[in-house]
Amino acid sequence: xxxxxxxxxxxxxMVLVSAWRVATTPSITHATLFLATTFAGVAGLFFxxxxxxxxxxxxxxxxxxxxAVVIFAVMLSDMRDIEPVRGRGLAAQVASSQxxxxxxxxxxxxxxxFMLVYVHAAPGWPKTPVAxxxxxxxxxxxxxFGSYALPxxxxxxxxxxxxxxxxxxxxxxxxRRS
Amino acid sequence: xxxxLAAALKVVGVxxxxxxxxxxxxxxxxxxxxxxQRRYGPLRVGGPAGIYQSAADILKLLAKEDFMPxxxxxxxxLLAPVVSMVPAVLVYLVLPIGRTxxxxxxxxxxxxxxxxxxxxxxxxxxxxxxxxxxxxxxxAMRAGAQLFSYEVPLILSTIGVVLIAGSLRLQTIVAAQxxxxxxFFEQIVGFIVFxxxxxxxxxxxxxxxxxxxxxIIAGYHTEYSGMRWAMFMLAEYSNLFTSSALGxxxxxxxxxxxxxxxxxxxLLKTYIVVFVGMWIRWTLPRIRIDxxxxxxxxxxxxxxxxxxxxxALVLMxx
Numbered sequence: 220x221x222x223x224x225x226x227x228x229x230x231x232x233m234v235l236v237s238a239w240r241v242a243t244t245p246s247i248t249h250a251t252l253f254l255a256t257t258f259a260g261v262a263g264l265f266f267x268x269x270x271x272x273x274x275x276x277x278x279x280x281x282x283x284x285x286x287a288v289v290i291f292a293v294m295l296s297d298m299r300d301i302e303p304v305r306g307r308g309l310a311a312q313v314a315s316s317q318x319x320x321x322x323x324x325x326x327x328x329x330x331x332x333f334m335l336v337y338v339h340a341a342p343g344w345p346k347t348p349v350a351x352x353x354x355x356x357x358x359x360x361x362x363x364f365g366s367y368a369l370p371x372x373x374x375x376x377x378x379x380x381x382x383x384x385x386x387x388x389x390x391x392x393x394x395r396r397s
Numbered sequence: 398x399x400x401x402l403a404a405a406l407k408v409v410g411v412x413x414x415x416x417x418x419x420x421x422x423x424x425x426x427x428x429x430x431x432x433x434q435r436r437y438g439p440l441r442v443g444g445p446a447g448i449y450q451s452a453a454d455i456l457k458l459l460a461k462e463d464f465m466p467x468x469x470x471x472x473x474x475l476l477a478p479v480v481s482m483v484p485a486v487l488v489y490l491v492l493p494i495g496r497t498x499x500x501x502x503x504x505x506x507x508x509x510x511x512x513x514x515x516x517x518x519x520x521x522x523x524x525x526x527x528x529x530x531x532x533x534x535x536x537a538m539r540a541g542a543q544l545f546s547y548e549v550p551l552i553l554s555t556i557g558v559v560l561i562a563g564s565l566r567l568q569t570i571v572a573a574q575x576x577x578x579x580x581f582f583e584q585i586v587g588f589i590v591f592x593x594x595x596x597x598x599x600x601x602x603x604x605x606x607x608x609x610x611x612x613i614i615a616g617y618h619t620e621y622s623g624m625r626w627a628m629f630m631l632a633e634y635s636n637l638f639t640s641s642a643l644g645x646x647x648x649x650x651x652x653x654x655x656x657x658x659x660x661x662x663x664l665l666k667t668y669i670v671v672f673v674g675m676w677i678r679w680t681l682p683r684i685r686i687d688x689x690x691x692x693x694x695x696x697x698x699x700x701x702x703x704x705x706x707x708x709a710l711v712l713m714x715x
Contacts, residue, residue: 222401271509282515
């Protein structure tokens with residue numbers, strides 16, 4: 220077993236265990252911090268694949284900025300409202316954090332396995348590993364602002380609309396200026 | 398095995414440097430504060446130039462009781478100082494220390510630096526929440542608001558440099574300055590925004606609201622003592638060094654300079670920037686939280702965006 224393999228197994232275990240704890244831990248604060256660990260582990264996997272731009276952006280956007288937003292959400296909400304879901308009926312139990320993960324997790328695993336087999340069997344899929352680009356940033360920039368410029372711009376307009384919508388919604392709901 | 402050995406050597410080297418750097422910066426901070434504010438204590442301690450003070454500090458911290466508050470969230474409280482050290486150590490990876498000397502010259506060095514430093518917020522949140530103390534939580538919230546608002550202008554202020562150098566690799570940015578001249582002259586607006594935002598990111602006066610001792614005791618590290626508190630301080634002084642080093646690499650030509658070897662220039666320039674930071678710390682009073690947020694969102698952010706647009710226009714016309 221070589222060292223990249225050891226690193227991969229460690230990171231994969233870190234992602235899986237912390238993602239599982241996000242769903243099962245009763246405290247929202249702990250769930251938030253486990254989510255950060257999950258994101259950091261995914262960034263580590265990207266580093267292992269030598270996609271260093273993707274890894275750095277994953278850390279910056281998800282583990283950094285999204286975590287800040289989640290922390291604010293936790294801090295600004297009333298902690299008495301955030302009680303863990305206890306099973307009431309069968310439907311509530313399936314949706315709850317204690318029991319609900321089994322069927323959903325099973326379905327997800329089956330789906331991912333199916334996708335992997337399908338992709339592997341599809342023609343034109345490279346069976347040998349491709350050498351990573353020496354400087355992936357310029358390739359990503361070329362793709363984003365060259366051949367895929369239109370989808371990129373559409374996505375940014377969508378984000379802008381979401382941002383304006385969020386501002387309008389909070390203004391109407393609050394009704395008072397801070 | 399060679400990979401492991403090299404990695405271990407790098408980690409040990411960085412940790413030794415972090416310790417030595419903190420030892421020296423604490424001494425420097427006491428001296429600077431002593432001279433600026435006419436404090437008699439720091440100017441009269443024993444040893445050559447008062448160096449015994451730092452040794453006494455370390456002995457005191459090692460001997461102090463490590464006390465955990467009763468209602469603390471055990472794991473968060475225990476892990477927070479360790480987590481605060483992680484970004485402090487990781488950023489050394491990409492610093493262009495010498496002409497050919499970088500621990501790991503990543504192609505996205507600058508983005509890596511900003512993304513790793515954003516982890517500091519997690520450690521502060523863990524400490525503030527885990528302590529189960531309202532002053533700690535208030536300090537953590539202030540730190541959160543502050544890091545959150547100053548991260549954006551900090552990153553945007555560096556983009557002007559990236560546009561001129563045409564790379565995110567820190568060694569390439571420094572190398573571009575050896576031919577082009579230091580970016581400080583062209584990117585003076587970017588540098589001012591960068592400098593203000595990096596002082597705010599470090600939670601140092603005039604932006605030290607996160608620990609404002611006259612209002613909330615000591616903010617997020619109220620409940621820490623002994624070596625755990627020392628780890629927060631170690632991380633803070635290490636961050637002071639690394640963010641100054643990033644400023645030197647981006648705006649003052651990094652290792653570029655005549656006669657002396659590159660790494661000497663790099664350290665010399667970095668410590669000059671660190672000194673200016675300390676000078677500001679001991680000269681200015683603390684600002685209010687609304688002034689802090691106004692400065693971040695209404696002044697630094699528009700100025701840094703205008704700087705990017707201006708730089709891009711000039712580059713396009715040229």
